Amino acid sequence: MTIRLLADENISWRIKRLLTEWDILPVNEIVGIKPLSDMAIWKFAKANDYLILTFDEDFIDIHNLYSFPPKIIWLRTGNINTSIISEQLLLREQKILDFMLNDELGVYEIYL
Incomplete structure (x- = not known):
């Protein structure tokens, strides 16, 4: 299963280059x-x-x-460097995949 992310405008487009195995738009x-x-x-996104x-x-x-879909990955980190965002997402890759498959959850929060 591929992780498909629509990166909001406050997240640098460079994240696409850092997470090449993911489908990031x-x-x-x-x-x-x-x-x-x-x-x-x-x-x-929906x-x-x-x-x-x-x-x-x-x-x-x-x-x-409106509930979901789409599901949301909410970065509750403050404004951080794109490389740190990509590292944190990769560290949580399996949890994100599990979140995607869970029909009861619509928001995944990441704190640093």
Whole structure:
């Protein structure tokens, strides 16, 4: 099973180069320079079977209103370096895969 992440605009597109075994789509590749609303990102992720990778608590609010899919990986780390994000995701790869398969969970929180 491949981990498919839609990386929110606050996460550098460089994460795609660091997690080459994963299917990562930075939001800026969808729209170029035009920003998308959080709801548009949520709808895109749902329609295209992506998990949302974000620092943004607004996605939790959307999740609370509409549930899932899409599932959300919420980085509760503050603004950190992209290489640290990728390292932390790789350390949790099996837990993320388990989260993807769990029909009862919609949000996976990562704290540092």
